[in-house]
Amino acid sequence: MKKVNYRNLPSRLSLLLLVFLLTFSTTIFAQEDSANEAEATEAQTPPAEGVGDVAAGETLFKANCAACHKLDKKATGPALRGVADKYDREWLYKWIKNSQELVQSGDALAVKLFEENNRSVMTAFPALTNTDIDNILAYTSAPKPEPTVAEIPVGGGGESDGGVSNNIILGALALVFLLLVVMLFLVTSTLKRIAEANGVTYEEKEKKMPIWKAFAQNQFLVLVTSIFLLLAAGYFAYGWMMQVGVDQGYAPVQPIHYSHKIHAGANQIDCNYCHSSARKSKHSGIPSLNVCMNCHKNIAEYNGEVDPENGYTKEFYDAEIQKLYAAVGWDEAEQKYTGEEKPVKWVRIHNLPDFAYFNHSQHVTVAGIECQKCHGPVEEMEIMYQFSPLTMGWCINCHRETNVNLAGNEYYAKIHEELSKKYGVDKLTIAQMGGLECGKCHY
């Protein structure tokens, strides 16, 4: 009976299949449902009650007033929600058009207000018409919108939940598979027993030399295999060792969750605004906190896009801004610095070893390289990570491929002309300028 030769095949196959399945069973996450985004973000402003047009008022408010006033919070000037109800409309017209005139005329209310607000002079807006002011006041009189709580699906999709359910499915599958294997075993053994009981005998397969023995006796094969194995081991060991000390993808948890995605991405802030020393120093510099406060004096809460699934809610971001205030010693209520400073201990992500000299200004100012070339899509990074390997090979490749940026640089004029003649090229690479010499980076 020929068939018996393969009687163990099913069980073997099943084992192989199991291995195969497990190998490729990387976690497959269920797609998160994105149903609740439409109603969550846009706050519906209720219809206007006053005389003015709320929408027009909002535009005017943002253009003229928002630098110093907020609706619900004291900033440089007082909070303005409901201001139309507090004061006489005519008085407000006068005040907004030229507050100082009013103060100097000795208006008691105006003087009181001026004193209350640290004698900070409000800009005069003589260009605003009474209608404009009505519109603005209409906007400020609009009731405070209910805080929109992002609906979090109950029992639904946290990241970890998805992972667990997948694992359960996988586990169940594996169990089913195991059962199948066991059943197959049982079936074959039953069949065997039946065959025996029926007196069907099958010849014992003649004892062949086991394949491992044959292999072991073939010295050439052993030699080739071991060389191959050694080489393969060496290859992988080399690859493994080469990544020691390479921290590509390093994304440590920072003391303040600073999102480059929000700042550089959504708000389009130029990298050099905060990392200003990148233009003139070897260090790009971590911005000092007073640079943050240039904007965050007025931005105390986050109103942009949120990602509640990852925990990046408005509350989360607002809490992070509060951490900044705590570090820099900013009293939000009083709108002044307390002097109690707690320097922030950021975790450094890009660490070049001491023996490698790198100068940002050379690359940023002289070469005009985009920050993203080395630092990757920073504007998309919610959490900053090391994009490039920062290995010497990586540096050198770029120096080999990149042409020197000459545009309007008198320093290069003569050298470049002579060198390009020497090498017979129009544009020189950094390497041809001597950018691969050891001492250019190691001293």
Added chain:
Amino acid sequence: MASNKKYWKSVEELNENSSIVETLQQNEFVEEIPTDKFLGDKNVLEATSTTRRDFLKYVGFTTAAASLAACEGPVIKSIPYVVAPDEIVPGVANYYATAMADGFDFANVLVKTREGRPIKIERNDLSKMGGVNARVHASVLSLYDAQRLPTPLINGEEASWEEFDVAVAQKMNEMAGKDVVLLTQTFASPSTTKLIKEFTAKYPNVRHVIYDTVSSSEALDAFQSVHGTRGLADYDFSKAEVIVSVGADFLGDWQGGGYDAGYAQGRIPKNGKMSKHIQFEANMTLSGANADKRIPATPGQQIEILKALTGGSAVGLPPAMAEAVSNAKAQLQKAGSKGVIITGLPNVAAQKAVLSYNANSEVMDATKPRLTAMGNSAEVQRVMSAVAAGVVKGLITVGVDPVYSFPDNDSFVEGYKNLEMSMAFAMKLDATASLAQLVAATPHYLESWGDLQMKKGSFSLIQPTIRPLFNTRQFQDCLLKWTANPKNYYDYIKETWASVLGGTSWNQALHDGVLLSDASVETDTTASPTDQISETLESNSANGALSSALQEGDLWLTLYTKTSLGDGAQANNPWLQEMPDPITRTTWDNYVTVSAEDASEMGLENNHVANGGLNGSYVNVRMGDVVIENVPVIIQPGQAKGSVGLALGYGKKEGIQEEMQTGVNAYPLYKDFSSVQKVSLEKVPGVHEFACVQLHNTMMGRDIIRETSLEIFNTKDAEVWNPMPMVSKDHQEIPVTSPDADLWEGFDRSVGHHFNLSIDLNACTGCGACVIACHAENNVPVVGKEEMRKSRDMHWLRIDRYYSSEETFENDFEKKDNISGLGSSLSEYGEMENPSANPQVAFQPVMCQHCNHAPCETVCPVAATSHGRQGQNHMAYNRCVGTRYCANNCPYKVRRFNWFLYAENDEFDYHMNNDLGRMVLNPDVVVRSRGVMEKCSMCIQMTQLTILEAKRDGREIKDGEFQTACSSACDKGAMVFGDVNDHDSKIYELANNNRMYHLLEAVGTKPNVVYQTKVRNTSEV
């Protein structure tokens, strides 16, 4: 055959019936091991869950886990400013102009700061004063001295300044009516002078006495008696044609130093002319080493020489010396108003004679005297004896350490301890401060405000470059407080300067650091010296030590200050301790210098031992009752017979780290604050181990330093005095620089920058400022005395000093050329190893020569050293595996191997081993680790920065912008650095002029460091 011997373990075994022996024979252990108790109890055994195997498993796993955990990379924190100062950009250096004035060294400097830390001292080019010597360069490290006083002390207890003010006020009230002396260094500060006057006005019982640790009192007295004001005549040696120095080391610390830059200017032959310098001296000094003619003369002879030079008649000079004197006299006469005589003799009459001789000289400027030394020895002497006698009841010391440096030490110390009030303003707990009741911790000059008038009409400002590191308050602020002045010292200076500034703004003056102004401000005054005034050299009766003849067996002692340590104020500075003395090339020591003849008479020896060290005998130096024991001896070629020398400033024991407590204190011999004394030496047993970095002192007739005389230089072609070495190819002599003689393919260096460094051996005086500047710029480690002795010094830049074996180097050549045959070469080469009794001396700074065909590069197995096209020989430390092949193959011996980890290693407890000292490190240069080779990089970090700045500004680089640490430190113009591809540059001219030669040109290494042949003005009239 087995031994029959029986070994006894104790006496007890003798007793045959001893029960103890019996028991011990049975038992392996004295006390029974409770194995049964443990193993026998089955319950316990079974209850323990840990079996032996488990235990081993646990050990294995934990070890593995620990090592795995250790593999994780470190987390590095970055902490930015909360509010960043406007002027600080991390990674960019700021420079501030300030000035150093520690009472001994006065210099206008620029301070380089990084991220708010001063890391290097540079010269201030706007200043004409000079004096930025090795000590000034090293002073930045003294700022980060771990031994500094962190707070004021009251009776040894730490106190706050409020408590201190209260204590002082109380003390001052108690002292009302009693004699209190305010003993200070020379401040040369208009504001401080004014302030002290206000203080003494408030406390009339306090009188101000200025004490210069190393005195120039006689010169001051002479100047005062001639010109009416106290000061030191200023000299501009660049104008001199003939300089005759009688015992004045004016290239060293003579009268405050700082004269070397002007001197060097006149030494570079221009239009066939250069100055002529004749030196009469006892010790071999820098001045003598640079002189065209040097005549060793004891101080006793010197005074006779001076008499003869200034128009009198000399008595008792040996004929050769008399001839030299008359020769010098003739030369001076010929030079007329361009001739000058200077003297360092501690004698008012001698100083007066010189002043009157120079009255018509263009070189001397008496109208604008230097004000950097003001002390009056006689007055200090009176204070000293008054304290000892208990007449003075209170002593306030500022910036001086009399307990350490007063000659009559024991009685003064007794008196000092018994004072009713003793207060010391000190940076460290030095000898005086450690005995004082009140110790005011003062800041370093880099943390202080101040003003200076170093020379009449030359003003400087001192500004802080870092916030005080410790709870210190400067002397002036204390005085303001104690005189109930609400101002701080900064405002006080501004007020004083209102008259000084003239049309200049305060900000401009502060930016420049220096200001020339004709404003007259108050200067320190001292009662005009009473005695000695009318004395002349001829009718000399009160010459102190110089007056009487030597006793039998006595020797003249000339006390001097070393280039490295000066008066000893910075003795705790490892850079300075490790800096080789320019003359003896010895580090970490002071010693008696003795002439070879005297040494052999006394049986004193110097010898080289097998491990490459220098050993020397010990002597006791005796002067009357004062004996200094166990002073090591160095046999100094050129030392006048019958004279010895000893350096001040060593042997400090208080406020100084143990490693730095080197040498012997010579101040007890500084009797009457006179640098010349009579002593006797007596050999004592013992051998001193020196840390000397140059054991071979002669050139053996080779042309390592090329030298010629002015006459030959002017009259002969360059091939005669600066020949190109020839090699033979196909039996034809061709110059070694010809391409045919070259093994290598030349590299085209005509494009881009190509750096060369020119070293003018005529202008180099060997002062060593470059050595320390290199130290500071390149984070060169300090290795300590033991390692120095093993020649494991790490200096990237050394200044070799060579003595001639014959009278002159010229004669050495002849002698070598005339050697023929085995017998002659055996004996005469041996002789040439010994320097002459009065040798010619030459200095040669040697650093990596940055050879275009570098022998080191070809032997490196890992290509750690390679050549850049800008001419620099690069060294990639992280690539180096430490085979040291390169060092072995370097013909110049300039490569330095890190035998140990010198940073963060307790075995090398110097500045790199503490957080404070590490603040001085240059962040642009890596700190090398153990097992790698290092060497001069031609300051590639500086040249690269210059290039980068030009690129950023989009401009070409001008000549002079490229600098190295050494070239910018050299105020003599001896080192010029630049781009030879810029044909308008100074370096291009120097690299192509006829004095240029390469070191060991015959080797064919094509170095990028070029030397300028030394020219000596040896022509007699």
